[in-house]
Amino acid sequence: MVNTRQFDEDAVLEVALKTFWQNGFAATSMIDVAEATGVQRGSLYNAYGDKERLFLLTYERYANRFLDSVRQTLSNPDPAIALTALLKGVIASLIVGAPSRGCLTTKTAIELPLAGKAIEARVKRLLEDLTTLIRDALSTPAARRKLSCDPDIAADLVVTFTRGLAVIERAYRNPQHLEKIAQQFVNVLVPEAKRRR
Amino acid sequence: MVNTRQFDEDAVLEVALKTFWQNGFAATSMIDVAEATGVQRGSLYNAYGDKERLFLLTYERYANRFLDSVRQTLSNPDPAIALTALLKGVIASLIVGAPSRGCLTTKTAIELPLAGKAIEARVKRLLEDLTTLIRDALSTPAARRKLSCDPDIAADLVVTFTRGLAVIERAYRNPQHLEKIAQQFVNVLVPEAKRRR
């Protein structure tokens, strides 16, 4: 390489992620990203081709980070504890920033199919990975005994519920409300009667 | 009134609703609405002022229709039957049109707060009305006996879950998957053990 990039690529992708996360893919312009990062629009096009490719690059960071966080929260063998930690983590992710940014995956999913095939495939993959993580975590014999349904089913329900939380967050902007319904959801999935088995 | 509107206002609002429903508030232009309805853009501005007011007018139709449908599905005193019917109705609403349009409320909620205060308030009201309808339907003694949680809690969970369904619909576009997880959700809320009480 003869001349090197004059901006800190890591820092720029980080700021670009926050920008997309805040306003969503469609509502974020390259001008927004350029202003937020301090990098000229032309440089962004030179480095990343177009808005979609830049988005996919920033989403990659977001997705990996999110799944890592989920993996950690699911480490406890008790499904009630694991699911509570998972949902707390998801809610924490929904309400970061001031004003809070909500869920980038959900924002992007809702923009489908307008956002295009590549983005659609990427979002789908994240949801599938999330489902797999949860299903695996709930598939131990100890977890099965405490759940009110099969782990496969529970995983689908939890994923769907997290998407619901993301929507409710946008409408009400009330972290306590989110925490409350999340806890109640765990109580239904892991009923009191089965907790001590 | 000296000169009357030359277009069928009811038909225009109906088509405008479908247009907003398909692409969401932000991604729908007045040009889109004008082309879909066959009414000139200038006439739309003359009649409705601006895009936001036109949207709110069409959303009103959508919301009333949606809540009427929910009311009907919840009429059965058995909570498992009522909730199954409710979720089937919601899913039916998500997948109407070709290609399916998803959920206008969820699309709009996800666009908040960019869509503005008036739209935010309207969406919130629909969610509150929906919650109230479900809570009331589940608050009978017969229903309470069969539910795995309090009616208030169940209502919040169901509303959140329907929002999740709307997101999952966008990502997977698989009505059967939606039906499956919806039924499983009902099974968790109304456990087999309590069905025959």
Place this chain on the structure above:
DNA sequence: GTCAAATTTGACATAACTGTCAATAATAAA
């Protein structure tokens, strides 16, 4: 039929956005 008031129409002003490109600047490697 006339008229007053509303609607329709098409043009206009303004703004924002995406992507491209030629000219300029920068730099790793020889």
Place this chain on the structure above:
DNA sequence: TTTATTATTGACAGTTATGTCAAATTTGAC
């Protein structure tokens, strides 16, 4: 230090959008 290659910069073309407005048209009421 030179050079080949890449990055940066700012202008440009093309597109799309919102909202406004004056002129033309329409029509219910008298």
